[in-house]
Amino acid sequence: MLLGIAPEWIPTLENFVVGRNVELLSALRHALAGTQGERMLYVWGDAGGGKSHLLQASAGLALASGQSAICTCGAVPEAAQVVAVDDVEKLDDEAQVALFALYNRQRENGGMLLVGGRQAPAFLSLREDLRTRLGWGLVYQVHALNDTEKAQALEQHAMARGFELTTEVTTYLLRHGRRDLPALLATLDALDELCLRLKRAASVPLLKEVMRNDQPG
Numbered sequence: 001m002l003l004g005i006a007p008e009w010i011p012t013l014e015n016f017v018v019g020r021n022v023e024l025l026s027a028l029r030h031a032l033a034g035t036q037g038e039r040m041l042y043v044w045g046d047a048g049g050g051k052s053h054l055l056q057a058s059a060g061l062a063l064a065s066g067q068s069a070i071c072t073c074g075a076v077p078e079a080a081q082v083v084a085v086d087d088v089e090k091l092d093d094e095a096q097v098a099l100f101a102l103y104n105r106q107r108e109n110g111g112m113l114l115v116g117g118r119q120a121p122a123f124l125s126l127r128e129d130l131r132t133r134l135g136w137g138l139v140y141q142v143h144a145l146n147d148t149e150k151a152q153a154l155e156q157h158a159m160a161r162g163f164e165l166t167t168e169v170t171t172y173l174l175r176h177g178r179r180d181l182p183a184l185l186a187t188l189d190a191l192d193e194l195c196l197r198l199k200r201a202a203s204v205p206l207l208k209e210v211m212r213n214d215q216p217g
Contacts, residue, residue, distance in 0.1 A: 010060065011052075011053040011054075011056045011057045011060070012057045012060060012061070013025065013028065013029065013054070013057045013058070013061060015156060015157075015160065016050060016053055016054060016057060017050075017145055017149050017150075017152050017153040017156065019143060019144075019145045019146070019149045020143040021050070021140075021142060021143055023140070024043065024054075024140040024142065025054075027041065027138055027140065028041065028054065028058055028114075031112055031114075031138075032058060032061055032062060032065075032082070032112065038137055038138050039106075039110070039111070039112040039113070039137075040103070040106070040107065040112075040113050040136065040137030040138065041112075041113075041114050041115070041137055041138045041139075041140065042114075042115045042116075042117070042121055042134045042135070042137060042138070042139045042140070043055070043114070043115070043116050043117075043139075043140050043141075043142050044116065044117045044118060044119055044120055044121075044139070044140075044141055044142065045118070045141055045142035045143070045144065046118065046144060046180075047118070047180060048144075048179075048180025048181050048182050048183065049142045049143070049144045049145075049180075049181075050142050050144075050145075050181070051086070051116040051142045052073070052086050052116065054114075054116075054142065055071050055084040055085075055086050055114055055116050056071050056084070058071075058082065058084055058114055059071035059082060059084045059114075062081065062082035062112075067080075067081040067082055068080040068081045068082070069081060069082035069083070069084075070082075070083055070084070071083075071084040071085075071086070072084070072085055072086065073085075073086040073087050073090075074086070074087040074088075074090035074091065074095075075091075075095060076091065076095045076098040076099045076102055079102060079105050079106065079109070079111065080111065081111050081112065082111065082112045082114070083102065083106060083111065083112070083113050083114070084113075084114040084115075084116070085099060085113070085114070085115045085116070086115075086116040087116065087117065087118075088115050088116065088117040088124065088126070088134070089117050089118055089119070089124055089125065089126070091126070093127075096126055096127050096130050097127075099115075099130060100127070100129060100130045100133060103130070103133045103134075104133075113137075115134055117134075120135075120139065120141070121134040121135035121139060122135065145181060147174050150174060150181060150184065151170050151171075151174060153181060153184075153185075154170055154173065154174075154184060154185070154188055155170065157185050157188055158188060158192070158202075161188075161189070161192050163192055163195065163201075163202060164201070164202065165188070165202060166202065166203075168203075168204055169191075169202050169203065169204055169207055172204050172207055172208075173187060173188070173207060176211065177211065187207075187210060187211060187214065190210045190213075190214065191206060191207055191210045194206055194209065194210055
């Protein structure tokens with residue numbers, strides 16, 4: 001039996017691999033600290049690019065600092081000092097009305113609203129008044145990582161789980177694995193579990209076995 005002794009990996013602003021998102025990360029930190037006037041931010045980018053990581057990390061940092069905070073995906077929560085809403089394009093008509101009201105309430109009360117989506121506000125299939133509001137605040141595209149930055153993220157993730165990732169394993173995973181970072185990290189987690197079960201170090205042959213077992217059918 002494999003004991004659940006691997007440390008839980010929690011998204012934070014510290015373990016986010018910045019890449020070309022330096023300005024975005026700085027804006028988030030200032031908004032959370034209340035050191036800039038604008039506290040309405042919209043972040044967008046492809047799946048696996050890191051926007052969900054940033055939303056969850058921002059809510060977590062707010063909670064750690066003693067603020068009320070909540071992060072949801074494809075739904076609109078009640079108001080809090082910091083509210084993060086991911087996958088805004090999935091909101092139905094009723095939820096869009098709720099988000100419009102929440103936007104106005106957060107602005108009136110000095111709260112922070114962080115919204116994430118797949119596209120820039122102008123291209124969202126949402127009601128016009130909501131789409132306009134989302135474009136009023138700070139808007140940032142989350143730029144995907146290149147292979148060098150992905151390698152850094154994988155090594156950082158392995159270190160957090162307590163095992164060493166060799167250059168050979170990292171290179172093979174980036175060359176033959178799926179391109180999005182969440183899928184790469186999931187493969188790495190599966191490799192770690194297999195290594196623990198077999199009491200062996202991470203290697204390319206074990207990685208091949210993990211990736212073969214992950215193939216559909």
